[in-house]
Structures are given as C-alpha cells and as structure tokens.
Amino acid sequence: MSKFGSLFLGFAASLLLPLTFSPAMAQHAAANREKYDTYRERLRNRFMFYSGDATMQASHLPMECRYRQSDGKEVVYWADGTWWLGHYTALLATEHARLLREGRVADADSTLEELRMALQVYERLDREAEACWGGETAAPNGFYLRDDVPKGMASVFGADVVRSDYALRCGQLQSTSNGPSQDQAWASYMGLALVTQLVGDTSLCRQAAEIACRMVKIMQYTDEKGKTHWEVRNPVNGLLVQKEGDIRWLRYTHARVYSYFSGNSDAMESRFDGADGALARRTWKTIQNNYRIDKNGKFNWYGVLVLSAVLNEKGSGGKSVAEWLVRESKALAKKRPDYAQPLMFPHLPLVNQLLYDSLIPAGHTVRDALEAAVYEQLLDAAPKEGAHRIRLNNNSMDTTAAPWHTLSLFCPWHTESQGEFNMLDYMLLYNLYQLVYPQVPVK
Numbered sequence: 001m002s003k004f005g006s007l008f009l010g011f012a013a014s015l016l017l018p019l020t021f022s023p024a025m026a027q028h029a030a031a032n033r034e035k036y037d038t039y040r041e042r043l044r045n046r047f048m049f050y051s052g053d054a055t056m057q058a059s060h061l062p063m064e065c066r067y068r069q070s071d072g073k074e075v076v077y078w079a080d081g082t083w084w085l086g087h088y089t090a091l092l093a094t095e096h097a098r099l100l101r102e103g104r105v106a107d108a109d110s111t112l113e114e115l116r117m118a119l120q121v122y123e124r125l126d127r128e129a130e131a132c133w134g135g136e137t138a139a140p141n142g143f144y145l146r147d148d149v150p151k152g153m154a155s156v157f158g159a160d161v162v163r164s165d166y167a168l169r170c171g172q173l174q175s176t177s178n179g180p181s182q183d184q185a186w187a188s189y190m191g192l193a194l195v196t197q198l199v200g201d202t203s204l205c206r207q208a209a210e211i212a213c214r215m216v217k218i219m220q221y222t223d224e225k226g227k228t229h230w231e232v233r234n235p236v237n238g239l240l241v242q243k244e245g246d247i248r249w250l251r252y253t254h255a256r257v258y259s260y261f262s263g264n265s266d267a268m269e270s271r272f273d274g275a276d277g278a279l280a281r282r283t284w285k286t287i288q289n290n291y292r293i294d295k296n297g298k299f300n301w302y303g304v305l306v307l308s309a310v311l312n313e314k315g316s317g318g319k320s321v322a323e324w325l326v327r328e329s330k331a332l333a334k335k336r337p338d339y340a341q342p343l344m345f346p347h348l349p350l351v352n353q354l355l356y357d358s359l360i361p362a363g364h365t366v367r368d369a370l371e372a373a374v375y376e377q378l379l380d381a382a383p384k385e386g387a388h389r390i391r392l393n394n395n396s397m398d399t400t401a402a403p404w405h406t407l408s409l410f411c412p413w414h415t416e417s418q419g420e421f422n423m424l425d426y427m428l429l430y431n432l433y434q435l436v437y438p439q440v441p442v443k
Contacts, residue, residue, distance in 0.1 A: 028376065028380055031380075032379045032380065032382075032430065034384075035379075035382055035384055035426070036426070036427055036430050038384065038386075039386060039423040039426060039427055040427065042386060042423070043062065043422060043423065043424070043427070046066065046157075046158070046420070047062050047063050047066070047422045048060060048061060048062050048063065049061075049153070049156050049157060052117075053117075054116075054117035054118070054120035054121050054124060055120065055124060057124075057128075057148050057149075057150070057153075058147075058148055058149040058150065058153050058156070059117075059121075060114075060117045060118060060120070060121050061078070061081055061084075061085060061121050061125075061147060061148070061149065062084045062085065062088050062422055062424060063076050063077060063078050063084075063149075063157070063422065064077050064078055064079050064080070064081075064084060064407070064417075064421075064422065065077050065407065065417060065418070065419040065420060065421050065422065066157075066159060066419050066420050067390070067418045067419025067420070068390075068419075069161070073160035073161050074158075074159040074160050074161070075159060075160070075161040075162075075163055075419075076149075076154065076157045076159040076161070076162055076163070077163045077164070077419070078146075078147040078149050078162075078163070078164035078165065078166075079146075079164075079165065080146060080183070080184060081125075081145075081146040081147030081149075081164070081165070082122070082125065082144065082146050082147075082184040082185075082187070082188055083146075083183060083184050083186075083187040083188075084187075084422070084424065085118065085121060085122065085187075085188065085191070086184075086186075086187030086188035086189070086190055086191040086192070087187055087190075087191060087410065087424045087425075087428055088118055088191070088424060089115065089118050089119070089188070089191030089192060089194070089195060089208075090187075090190055090191035090194045090351070090428050091191075091424055091427050091428045091431065092111055092114055092115040092118055093115060093191065093194040093195045093197075093198045093199055094194060094198065094354070094428060094431035094432055094435060095111050095427075095431050096108050096111045096112055096115060096198065096199055097198040097199075097354075097431070097435055098431050098434050098435055099111060101434075101435070101438075112199070112201060112204075115195065115199065115204065116204060119195075119204060119207050119208060119211065122144065122188075122211045123140055123207075123211070124148070125144040125145045125146075125147070125148060126140040126141065126142065126143065126144040126145075126211075126214065127139070127140055128145065128148060129143050129144050129145045129179070130143065130235065130236050132145065132166070132169070132170040132171065132178065133173055133175075133234060133236040133237055134173050134236060134237075135235070135236035138235075140211075140214060141214060141217075141218065141235070142180065142214030142215055142216075142217050142218030143179065143180060143218050143232075143234070143235050144179075144180055144215075144218075145165075145166060145170075145178055145179070146165050146166075146178050146179070146184060147164045147165055147166050147178070148166050148170075149162055149164040149166050149167060150162065150164075150166060150167055150170070151167040165177055165178035166178055173237065174237065174239065176234070176239050176240065176241050179232065179234060179241040179242075180215065180218050180219070180232050180241060180242070181232065181241070181242045181246075182219065182242065182246065182247050182250065182254070182303070183299050183302075183303060184215075185215045185216070185219075185254075185257075186302065186303045186306045186307065187306065188211070188212065188215060189212055189215070189257050189306070189307070189310050190306050190309065190310055190351055192208040192209070192211055192212045192261070193212075193260070193261075193310050193351075193355055194351065194354065194355070195208040196208050196209055196261070197354065197355050198354065208261075209261040209262065210261075212257060212258075212260075212261040213258055213261050213262050213269070216254050216255070216257055216258040216269060217258070217269055218232055219231065219232055219242075219247055219254060220269060220272045220273070221233050228272060228273040229244045229248075229273070230244050230247040230248040230251045230254070230272075230273060230275075231243055231244040231246075231247060231248075232247075248273075249283060249287065250284065250287070250303065250307065251272070251273060251274075251275040251280055252275050252276070252280035252281050252283065252284040253284055253307040253311060253313075254275070255269065255270050255271065255272060255275030255276060255280075256270070256275075256311050256313075257307075257310065257311065258270050260310070260311065284313070285315070287304060288304060288308065288313070288314070288315035288316075289315045289316050291304045292328075292331060292332065292335060295335060295336070296413075298411075298413045299411075301332060301344070301345075302345060302410070302411070305325060305328060305329075305345055305348050306345075306348060306351075308321060308324070308325065308348075308352075309321065309325060309348040309349070309351045309352040309355070310351070310352075310355065312352065312355065312356045312359065315328070318364070319361050319363075319364040320360045320361055320364040320365070321352050321356065321360075322349050322352045322353045322356075322360055322364070322365055322366045322369065323364045323365075323366075323368070323369045325348050325349040325352055325366075326343075326349045326366060326369040326370050327369070328344075329343040329344050329345055329346060329348065329349060330342075330343060332344035332345070336412075338415075339403070339406070339412040339413070339415075340402035340403050340405065340412075341402075341403045341409065341412055342374055342377070342378070342403070343370075343374065344412070345409075345410060346374075346375065346378060346409060346429060347409075347410065347425075347428055347429050347432055349366045349369070349370065350366055350375075350429075350432035350433065350435075350436045351432065352366075353365060353366045353367075353436050354432065354435060354436065366436055367436065367437060372433075372437040375429065375433045375437065376433075378403065378409070378429065379426070379429065379430060379433065381401065381403065381404060382404050382423075382426045383400045383401075383404060386420055386421065386423050387400045387404040387405070387406075387420075387421040387423060387426075388400055388419065388420045388421060389405065389406075389417060389418050389419065389421075390418065390419065390420075391418060397418075404426075407421055408421065408422075408424065408425045409425040409426075409429065410425050
C-alpha cells in the first residue's frame, strides 16, 4: 500500500461519526443522491465518449456543454479540456473515497477503473500532442493537448457538430492554440493531488504524481544561452505557447507543486530560476494578500485559491488554510454579487480539508468556519434535469435559477454560455461535502 493509501485509511476511519438524521434531512439526502446518480449517468452518456478504452481518440474526456444552433443542429463543445479533466479526476477520486466509506466496495472498484482511464487520457493527450504540429508521436513529456476531439466524431456523441480546439487548430503548424497553459495545470493539480491522498492504489498514485510533475517541467525552459525562463514553448516548432510574464509570478507555487508530487524539495525542478528563493515566496505572499484588488480576476482568482488549497498555503488571517479559504470565498462572493453565489469556488475549502485534515488545528476546520447548511442549500437547489441556459424559439432564455445559472459554480463568470452543462461542479461538491460533513449513507 502507498503512503497515500495508509493516510486514507486513517482519514476514512475518522469520518465514521455517529450523527442523527431527521426525516426531512433524510429526504433531502436521498433527493440529492438521486440527482448525483442521474448526473453521473448523464455525464457518461451525453457528455463524453465513454468507450471503455482511454487510448481511443476523444474518449473519456468530458465536454464543456452541448447546445443547439439556430439551424437546429446540435453542437458538442470542448474548451479548456484539461481544466475539466482535472475536475473529472477530482470527482472520481472523491467518489471512490465516498463509496469505500459507505461500504460499497464493488462500486468503488468500478470508479477506480474509471479513474484509471481518466489518467490514461492525460497520457494520451501528452503522447499525441506533437503530431498536431507535424512532429512525431512522443513519449509523455508534459507538452499536451487540451483536447483531441476531431470534427468527424460528432455522431459518436449523438450530435451534428463538434466544436473543439483540436477540430479548429490541429494541423495548423504555426498555431499556438490547444497547448499547455498554467490555468489548465491549476485544476489538474487539484484532481491529481486528491488521487494521491484518497486512493490507495500505488500505481495510480505514482502515475498521478508523474503527470503533475511533467506539467510543471514543461513550464521550465532553458534557452540556447543557458538562461532560465518560466514559459511554455512548443517542442516541435519552438513557438511560444505561454509567455514568461503569465507564469513567472507564480513560479514559487509551481515549483512547490513539483516538490509536493515528487517528494523532493531539492530537485532541480523545485529550485528552477530561483523559485525556492525569498523573492519568489514574497511575490506569492503579496499576491495571496492582494489578489482581490482586481474585481475581474476570474481565472487568476481561481489560480491563487486552488494553489493555496493544494499547497496548504494561506494568506494573512485565520489559523488554517481551510479557514482562510472560507473567508476568501465569502469575500469574493460579496465582491461579485452578480454571480449570485454564497461562496466563490465553494469546493476549495473542502479540498484543502481532505488533503490536510491531520494538519488543521482543532477548532479551525471548514466545519468550524462554515455551517453545513451552506453546502446543503447549494446541493438542494440544483435542478434535477441539470443546469442549462437555452435560447427558445421566441429568442428568450430558459435558464436554471441561481446559483446554477452559469456554466459552472467553479467558473461562474461564464454567464453567457448556452446549452446543457456537464454538472461536474455538483458531483464534485457532493462528494466533498459527504466526506467533510459525514452523513448517514443513503444506499
């Protein structure tokens, strides 16, 4: 058993707490479990090509949404594919832990196999990336595609049109689209960290760690003069995919991520370009304490908080990172009331709690900082049919009620996105809630 597996056994035992359920609470729990199961089948059947073989092109990679054009044709849509894959990986890791806690070993084993395929998708997207720019299929090196869904596979998804970065750009040899970027890595770090913490399969934990380490290494570039840069360059044509100014301000955290997954803080990758130095750390701390200055931070907000959650690094105030994340989530929600969320990125305090439960001081957990009712209300409000925003024939919009009115709770600024949404946000939040606020299992 891996060190992560042994950590999980102790963690799982701590979750088996005797709680009393009222009939009303039991009804809500049953209804939310029913929604979860419905969304899971919907994810497999309508939001991915669930082939059972993750080496097959386009398979086991969740789409962002599906919608109808004005001409009636149905479109399946991928954007930021590995960002969604990170959340899907997190969903599977937490579902596996929850099912084991409920004693559903056979179901947990099935989820473990699905997780195995999700990690193989990372390998596939990495292995096939160079070919899009005229290079040779390569061993995984951290240069990956965001998606690999071609135009000709629309019928596989029961649709008429595929819209994806791959369909749009693959074969355009001077394109810089559909390659790695740090925002894709942020979500992937979260999912892969939950794998290493919650899953007792040594080989999967090792694979998850290797994927994360490659994501860091591809951002570390040394030019022909030996000068180091935090940037992403295409290994086939040498073109700049993401510039240094976008990444270097967070170099401390990316290097720390490498240390976290490799277990080696002395590795060259952990010290690249002074990432382990005082200046890099001070820059990170300044960012943590001032990131809310930008009212429209969007993905940058997400990046700061997800890195804080994964690395257990808090800004000023609070006794624990979990507590700090709750405070920051509330503050962001107040800053953008138009998003209509009680918490911004409500999953991240729970993610941190699961990753670092044993390190959180007594009295300063998510449970202490935030009533369970906040999460219960979010889950209760989710529509049975799934979240959507659909244009009707009279040109009006049929939109599910807030806060389930945007593409995802995890990127609520997508208020104009249309179609049926994949509900990865609900499913991940459900599992996290069940693990952090343990309930009587609903069979």
